[in-house]
Amino acid sequence: MDWFETIKRTFLDFDAMWQVLPQMLGTGLRNTLIISVAATALGLVLGMVVAMMGISTSRWLRIPARIYTDVFRGLPAILTILLIGQGFASFSQSIFGPSPYPLGILALSLIASAYIGEIFRAGILGVDRGQLEACRALGMSYPRAMRLVVVPQGVRRVLPALVNQFIAIVKDSSLVYFLGLLVSERELFRVGQDAAVLTGNLSPLVLAGLFYMVITVPLTHLVNYFDNRFRTGRRPVAPTSGLKEVNELDDAASPLVYGENT
Amino acid sequence: MSIAPAMSTSAPVYHGSSLDLVGLSMAYGSFDVVRDVTVHVPAGTTTCVIGPSGSGKSTLLRGINRLHEPKSGDVLIAGESTLGVHPDQLRRRIGLVFQHFNLFPDHTALENVALAPRKVKGIPKAEALEIARRRLAEVGLAERADHRPRDLSGGQQQRVAIARALAMEPEVMLFDEVTSALDPELVKGVLNLMAALGRRGMTMVVVTHEMNFARKVADQVVFMDEGEVVESGPPAQLFDSPRSRRLQRFLSEVL
Numbered sequence: 001m002d003w004f005e006t007i008k009r010t011f012l013d014f015d016a017m018w019q020v021l022p023q024m025l026g027t028g029l030r031n032t033l034i035i036s037v038a039a040t041a042l043g044l045v046l047g048m049v050v051a052m053m054g055i056s057t058s059r060w061l062r063i064p065a066r067i068y069t070d071v072f073r074g075l076p077a078i079l080t081i082l083l084i085g086q087g088f089a090s091f092s093q094s095i096f097g098p099s100p101y102p103l104g105i106l107a108l109s110l111i112a113s114a115y116i117g118e119i120f121r122a123g124i125l126g127v128d129r130g131q132l133e134a135c136r137a138l139g140m141s142y143p144r145a146m147r148l149v150v151v152p153q154g155v156r157r158v159l160p161a162l163v164n165q166f167i168a169i170v171k172d173s174s175l176v177y178f179l180g181l182l183v184s185e186r187e188l189f190r191v192g193q194d195a196a197v198l199t200g201n202l203s204p205l206v207l208a209g210l211f212y213m214v215i216t217v218p219l220t221h222l223v224n225y226f227d228n229r230f231r232t233g234r235r236p237v238a239p240t241s242g243l244k245e246v247n248e249l250d251d252a253a254s255p256l257v258y259g260e261n262t
Numbered sequence: 263m264s265i266a267p268a269m270s271t272s273a274p275v276y277h278g279s280s281l282d283l284v285g286l287s288m289a290y291g292s293f294d295v296v297r298d299v300t301v302h303v304p305a306g307t308t309t310c311v312i313g314p315s316g317s318g319k320s321t322l323l324r325g326i327n328r329l330h331e332p333k334s335g336d337v338l339i340a341g342e343s344t345l346g347v348h349p350d351q352l353r354r355r356i357g358l359v360f361q362h363f364n365l366f367p368d369h370t371a372l373e374n375v376a377l378a379p380r381k382v383k384g385i386p387k388a389e390a391l392e393i394a395r396r397r398l399a400e401v402g403l404a405e406r407a408d409h410r411p412r413d414l415s416g417g418q419q420q421r422v423a424i425a426r427a428l429a430m431e432p433e434v435m436l437f438d439e440v441t442s443a444l445d446p447e448l449v450k451g452v453l454n455l456m457a458a459l460g461r462r463g464m465t466m467v468v469v470t471h472e473m474n475f476a477r478k479v480a481d482q483v484v485f486m487d488e489g490e491v492v493e494s495g496p497p498a499q500l501f502d503s504p505r506s507r508r509l510q511r512f513l514s515e516v517l
Binding site: 131133134138140144148149153242245246248249256257 | 274327329349350351353354356357358360362364365366367368377378381382400401402415417418421426427430445447448450451454455458459462
């Protein structure tokens with residue numbers, strides 16, 4: 001039973017977890033959510049721009065979008081974060097002050113936007129071409145037709161993929177610690193790691209892991225639930241006879257459909 | 263169906279404009295799809311375009327409202343050239359109804375009809391919804407205003423699509439095989455609606471495979487094949503005494 005005790009002490013030391021819990025909640029969870037939500041918001045905006053460029057008929061928009069996507073999807077996240085976070089540090093300092101958050105968030109959102117751009121592009125291209133045609137035939141401009149009709153439909157069908165992307169960002173947000181964080185700036189991973197180093201026990205990191213899962217697992221299931229509901233719908237689908245509709249038309253008190261046989 | 267008393271008091275009256283296609287040619291890349299088509303559609307009349315698949319009928323309609331830009335030739339509405347008009351402006355004056363309805367699936371029937379008046383014409387929401395309600399009532403769907411397209415039958419969806427086009431108060435209506443995707447028992451309802459539109463002064467160009475409709479409702483029938491107008495004239499002339507071999511052949515296959 002010796003090894004079992006060892007494992008339990010190493011990973012599941014509840015006292016060590018209990019001690020770090022206030023920091024996990026107050027500092028770690030809070031900062032992880034701030035970084036992730038901000039990076040996602042910015043990533044969604046950039047991603048939509050990249051997607052619109054990617055489906056453009058102009059190659060001068062398409063090719064830059066392609067290159068952008070290839071670069072930021074092709075690089076390891078840690079490399080992008082370090083290059084941006086350190087490369088522009090002095091520039092950022094003069095605008096935002098010493099916090100590494102602005103550049104960390106920017107780097108994460110650049111990475112995310114490369115993926116999100118592809119997600120949006122696939123969703124928008126999946127919308128039946130007739131939708132755009134119908135809008136244009138009614139006199140809508142291309143941008144208005146996209147904004148009012150095509151993009152909302154495209155985005156709705158890729159909601160699950162977007163949630164997956166948010167989950168990826170939550171996990172990648174731990175990499176921001178490479179840019180150096182003040183005590184109050186630490187996110188979940190860093191809080192856990194500091195406590196682990198301090199106590200020589202891995203339990204605080206396990207607790208950090210639990211917090212990540214508390215964020216990500218419910219989201220995954222939520223999205224599956226919505227996905228199923230969108231797919232199957234939940235209306236009553238009793239079949240109606242086509243003849244009923246014919247009767248209805250015959251009874252309609254409209255000047256256009258009323259009687260007057262052809 | 264019984265013959266009903268006329269309800270002229272509440273009947274909407276449309277003010278269709280004349281439509282002229284003058285030497286219209288269209289191409290997909292280097293492939294000529296429509297060649298030198300000239301058709302005169304007097305105001306308030308119905309012209310049916312018939313012909314085998316691949317004859318360029320649908321492309322011709324898309325050339326009229328410039329969903330597909332013509333290669334050469336001109337389109338005149340009310341006698342005026344539209345080539346210099348911005349397509350978005352032109353399309354406000356021309357309604358197009360599609361084979362597959364193309365309703366907006368996340369909008370109710372009412373919102374489908376109200377969207378363009380609101381967003382394109384800038385009519386205030388309440389007023390646009392009122393217009394939409396009236397248009398839906400005209401096509402017999404007042405009761406279905408809050409249904410989404412997937413809760414409507416094909417025939418109902420197509421009537422919503424017609425109401426949607428009418429809501430922009432077009433001068434010309436184009437119909438692109440609008441009953442081809444419908445269950446057979448629902449076809450007549452849509453065709454009757456179109457016939458009523460024609461009687462009330464709308465100028466219509468109807469691409470169709472419904473020969474009975476063309477014979478009874480059209481003022482003029484245009485037979486196209488391989489991108490050209492092979493023969494045109496009053497329906498009785500084309501259907502009862504076709505002159506060209508190609509039209510004789512086509513009619514023998516479809517009638």
